[in-house]
Amino acid sequence: MSEQIKVKMRGENVCVHYGEKQALFDVNLDIGTNQVTSLIGPSGCGKSTFLRCLNRMNDTIDICRVTGDLTLDGQNIYDRAIDVVELRARVGMVFQKPNPFPKSIYENVAYGPRIHGLTRDKTEMDEVVENSLKRAGIWEEVKDRLDQPGTGLSGGQQQRLCIARAIATKPEVLLMDEPCSALDPIATAIIEELIDELRENFTIAIVTHSMQQAARVSQKTAFFHLGKLIEEGDTEEIFTNPQNKKTQDYITGRIG
Amino acid sequence: MSDASMTTQHALQGQAAERRRRARHAADTRLRLYGIGAITLAIGLLGILIFTIILGGHTAFTQTHVRVQFPLTAESYNAEEPARSNWRGVIDDAMAEIFPDAVEGGNLRTRTQILTNNTQFFVRDAVLAGDYEVGDTVTLEVPASDPYDQLNKGVIKRDTPEENRRLDNDEVAAFDSLVENGQVSRPFNWGLFFNADSRFPEIAGLSGAIVGSFYALMVCFLISFPVGIMAATYLEEFAPKNRLTDLIEVNINNLAAVPSIVFGLLGLAVFLQIFGLPRSAPLVGGMVLSLMTLPTIIIATRAALKAVPPSIREAALGVGASKHQVITHHVLPLALPGILTGTIIGLAQALGETAPLLLIGMNAFITSPPGGIFDASTALPTQIYIWADSPERGFVARTSAGILVLLGFLITMNAIAIFLRQRLERRW
Ligand SMILES: Nc1ncnc2c1ncn2[C@@H]1O[C@H](COP(=O)(O)OP(=O)(O)OP(=O)(O)O)[C@@H](O)[C@H]1O
Ligand SMILES: [Mg+2]
Numbered sequence: 001m002s003e004q005i006k007v008k009m010r011g012e013n014v015c016v017h018y019g020e021k022q023a024l025f026d027v028n029l030d031i032g033t034n035q036v037t038s039l040i041g042p043s044g045c046g047k048s049t050f051l052r053c054l055n056r057m058n059d060t061i062d063i064c065r066v067t068g069d070l071t072l073d074g075q076n077i078y079d080r081a082i083d084v085v086e087l088r089a090r091v092g093m094v095f096q097k098p099n100p101f102p103k104s105i106y107e108n109v110a111y112g113p114r115i116h117g118l119t120r121d122k123t124e125m126d127e128v129v130e131n132s133l134k135r136a137g138i139w140e141e142v143k144d145r146l147d148q149p150g151t152g153l154s155g156g157q158q159q160r161l162c163i164a165r166a167i168a169t170k171p172e173v174l175l176m177d178e179p180c181s182a183l184d185p186i187a188t189a190i191i192e193e194l195i196d197e198l199r200e201n202f203t204i205a206i207v208t209h210s211m212q213q214a215a216r217v218s219q220k221t222a223f224f225h226l227g228k229l230i231e232e233g234d235t236e237e238i239f240t241n242p243q244n245k246k247t248q249d250y251i252t253g254r255i256g
Numbered sequence: 257m258s259d260a261s262m263t264t265q266h267a268l269q270g271q272a273a274e275r276r277r278r279a280r281h282a283a284d285t286r287l288r289l290y291g292i293g294a295i296t297l298a299i300g301l302l303g304i305l306i307f308t309i310i311l312g313g314h315t316a317f318t319q320t321h322v323r324v325q326f327p328l329t330a331e332s333y334n335a336e337e338p339a340r341s342n343w344r345g346v347i348d349d350a351m352a353e354i355f356p357d358a359v360e361g362g363n364l365r366t367r368t369q370i371l372t373n374n375t376q377f378f379v380r381d382a383v384l385a386g387d388y389e390v391g392d393t394v395t396l397e398v399p400a401s402d403p404y405d406q407l408n409k410g411v412i413k414r415d416t417p418e419e420n421r422r423l424d425n426d427e428v429a430a431f432d433s434l435v436e437n438g439q440v441s442r443p444f445n446w447g448l449f450f451n452a453d454s455r456f457p458e459i460a461g462l463s464g465a466i467v468g469s470f471y472a473l474m475v476c477f478l479i480s481f482p483v484g485i486m487a488a489t490y491l492e493e494f495a496p497k498n499r500l501t502d503l504i505e506v507n508i509n510n511l512a513a514v515p516s517i518v519f520g521l522l523g524l525a526v527f528l529q530i531f532g533l534p535r536s537a538p539l540v541g542g543m544v545l546s547l548m549t550l551p552t553i554i555i556a557t558r559a560a561l562k563a564v565p566p567s568i569r570e571a572a573l574g575v576g577a578s579k580h581q582v583i584t585h586h587v588l589p590l591a592l593p594g595i596l597t598g599t600i601i602g603l604a605q606a607l608g609e610t611a612p613l614l615l616i617g618m619n620a621f622i623t624s625p626p627g628g629i630f631d632a633s634t635a636l637p638t639q640i641y642i643w644a645d646s647p648e649r650g651f652v653a654r655t656s657a658g659i660l661v662l663l664g665f666l667i668t669m670n671a672i673a674i675f676l677r678q679r680l681e682r683r684w
Contacts (some may be wrong), residue, residue, distance in 0.1 A: 060566075060573060062497070089576030099567035101586060111585075112575035160569070169575055 005032040008173060008203040009054055009091075014068035016049050016058065023049045026068070027229045029196065029222055031173070036195055036204045038214040038235070041224035047207040048096060050224070051175045054205065055091040056084050071171070072155040073080070089116055092171030094179045096207075098158035099163070100150030105142050108150040108161055109133060112169035128168055136164035137190030163191065167198065174198065176206040180213065192217050211251060215239050223247045306663075313656025316542065319445035319458060320400040320408040320600040322371060322434055325393045326350040326379055335390050339382055343376035344368075348537040354439075355430060367430060372399045397441065399458040403433050408442060411649060422649075450655060452624050457650025460643070462661055467625040468538050468618065468633030469607060475542020475629055476549055476606050481599055482505040482544075484553030485588075491554070492561040495582055512551035519547045520612030529618060536632035544616060552605065553564045556598020560591035593680035600673040604666050610637040636662045 009031040016024040024046045031037050031054070039047040049058070056077060058064040070077050077087055100108050109129045112118075119125040129146070133139040138160040142153070150161050159182045166174060176191075176195075180188040195204055195217045206212050214221055215235060222232035223246075231238065231247045242248045328335075332345030351367045352359050358367045368375075373399050381395055399405070403422045406412040408431070417427055434440050451461025495501040513519045523544035533540050562585050572582040588595075593634075613619070619638040626633035634642065642659040643651045 055574070057570065057574065060570065085576050085578045088257055088573060092576075093574040095567070095570060095574065097567060099565075099571040101568065101571060111572075111577075115575075115577055115585075165571075165575060195597065 007031070007036060008033040008071075008073065009205075011050070012069040012071075013055065013132075014050065014053060014066065014070060016053065016067075017065045018061070019063040023227050024053075025228045027224075029229055029232060031205050032220060033203050034199055034201075035220055036199055036206060036218040037220040037222065038218035039205065039207045039222050039224060040209070040211070040214050040250070043209075045224040046227045047224055048177050049103045051093075051177055051205060051207055053176055054173070055088050056087075057093065058082065075207055081117070089169055090171055091175060092166040092169055094159075094163050094174070094176040096177040096181070098155060098159055098162050098182060100110045100153070100158050100161050102149060102151050104147045105133075105150045105153070105161060106166075109164050109168045112165060115152040115183060116169060118169065132164040132168040133161075133241045135167060135194050136160045137187060137194065154186060159183060160187060160191070163194070169222040171202065173205070176204065178207050178209065180208070180210070188213070211239070221249055223250065225250070265330075270540060309656045309663075310660050311656075313653055313658075313660050315409045315411065316448060316583045316650075316653035316657035318409075318442045319447060319464060320405040321397040321441050321443060322400050322404075323395065323397050323439045323441065324350050324354070324371065325395045327353065327393045328383070328388055328390055330390045333388075334385075335388075338388070339380075341380070341383070343380050346379055346559050347371065347375055352523045354434070358430075363426075366427065368433070369401055370404050370427075370431060372401045373456050374454070374459055376560055397443075399447070400431075400440070402457045402648050403427075405458050407431060408435075408440065410673055411653075426646055448654070449661075453621060453634065453642070454623055455621075457646075457654055459650045460651070460654060462636065462639060462658060464622055464625040465634045465636045465658075466661075467640035468541070469635040471538035471626060471629045471633070472541035472545060472618075472635055473603055473607060476545040477599070477603060478600065479543065479546035479547040480553050484550050486559055486598070487550075488554045488561060489583060489588070492558050492585070493579070508551050508554055511547075512555060514548075515611075516548055516609050517611040517615065519544050520615030522547070523612060524615045531533035534632070536622070536628055536634075538618075538626060538632050538635070539629040540616050541613050541618050541635060542629070544612045545609060548609065548612070549599075549602040549606050552602035553595070553599050556602070556684055557591065557595045560594025560598070563594065564590045593676055596680070597673045597677045598670050600676070604669040604673075607665060607669070608662065610641060613638045614641065636665070 007030045009028045011027055014024055014027040014029075015022065026051060027046075029037075029050070039050065041047055052058045053066055053070055054077075058066055066078065072087070072091065075082065101111065103111075106129055109132050110125050113125060113128050119128055129140065130143075133142060138157055142161075150158065153161060159179060163176075163179055166176075180191055183191065189195060192213065195206065198204060206214075206218065218235045220232065221235045222240040223230045223238065223242075223244075225246050231242060231244045238247065239251060242251060266596075326346050327349050328341075328346065329349055332342045332349060334341040347368050348364060351364060355364070355367045355390045358364045372378075378396060378398055379394065382396055392649075400408065403412060404427075405422055407414075407428065412422055414428060421428075423431070431440075434590055436486075447459055447461045448479070449461060449466070450463050451459055452464035454460040491501065491505065491508075523540060527543055528535060548571065568590065569582055570584055572586045577585065613635050618633065618635050620632055620634065621642070622632055622634060636658065640655055640662065643655040643658060
């Protein structure tokens, strides 16, 4: 990682076990401030698992055990002094499967800002909701039915609603687990634009199965294989000149 | 392998295959018929049960009334202080007018017994409510006493030999003359719902029991609903998985299977004898019932909480909701239909529960509805129990009628539970 980029989040020797089964082996990865880092690799290699370490979402899984050091702005996020609720407000997440609340579209987006007291009144909240929905590229489709349940949207619309929900709380870091898996090319383009735009203020880590997408949106790329971080570096480097044979196989296998 | 596939190909068409297919279809049909048979039997038995109850109880939903004009004579009626009038005298006067020969025959007393024993109170209440003077007459529809009511309903049969009949020929003839005069009617028996218990079946009603059951269920709900939800939420969301919580869990499930009479004994020993709470009170009844409802509510609530998809919890946690926000904003509201359904079913069970209430004395003979949860009272099932134990003919029908009323409440509650489940349940 080049010198001038500040490290936002850092993982050192991260190991994750699900019960007896080890899912991540000694992963060392930095997420640079105001950068997009994409995590790529075959299915089941531990991308989601690593992402979920970054906002301690793995805490919710009983059998999951995380070891190693994970820091946010130099502070260990597994430290006792860290409030996990605050951490998750600072490190937002878009999940692999769209999971809107079974509440109205408006309420879905307004929920985060409300519980964190980010707005003072209704007008401000309306603005936040509209803004978030616009940035997620779904405003035009839902502006006339904000009071209808978010679960009544199509899969792709739900995914964008979840993105709107995640950015409404204005997190410092946004973790996106395959945010475009359910989207058509047009919606994907909107999200990619959004990611590019968000980069100015946020730090983003994105899991994707699309090599093109990784190449388009990210500055850094990390390649995982069977729970190990095989290679990481500038996206261009990884795609044009991978050092590791496995990386090469994966990239070419997918693209070619 | 190739052999096997060859034979299969042949076997699907040959005669042997045809036989096998027929055998398979026959087996399918048999199984279906067994199922239909079992269901028919179950529904049939239930139908017979309900049919016999209706057959026995339907007469109690009407009540024979006699229209009588009560003259207020100077001898019996005290116009200055109406409350001090001789009401029995008023009744005697009225019956003497209807049956003049009875006065000479000296059996006026027998004639007044056509009317319910409480007629004096009906007359008193009617007179005190109005502004009457000596010489006026008061016309009232008075319930006929039980034997005449049964006679009118055909339960006491006229062709029974006189010596085996509750009413002798003379009494039957007297009643028939009333019928001829058009004084006898048989309207819907509102008293069944609005009167309290009485020694006299014709004026005995369920209001005391209904109010008592209502209070007991209210106490039961107020205790078991919050406690049940809290306990279930703790066990489901917070409790660590260890030996102790396993033990608690097993015990809660076992609690649901404890015979209800045991809870009654517990209530007797603890609530009455140690805490000194009043006997026969809906408060204690509700407390005992809540012990039985609690496991039902806890189990239903836990199932409802478990059914909330983890993705919803993750979504809330992901935007930085705290544990209690996740539970109160998302999980509990989503689980609420299931919780309510479980609660109503638990309360319905409690409504029908008899044994524990008998032990804490809710089978007392009480002639007015309880004014609060501390007053002695009966409950619907215990009232049925009391009536079932009473020898008068009128109580036989009333017992069945009481069962029908209880069944009515139970069906209503279960219907509400089903309605809630279907209306409120969200799909995700
Ligand atoms: N809750 C869990 N319990 C047990 N094992 C799990 C759990 N979640 C993930 N795993 C295991 O951890 C490994 C990594 O899973 P992970 O979800 O991180 O993969 P992934 O790279 O995100 O795959 P995909 O691209 O298919 O989403 C897998 O072998 C998976 O079986
Ligand atoms: Mg994944």
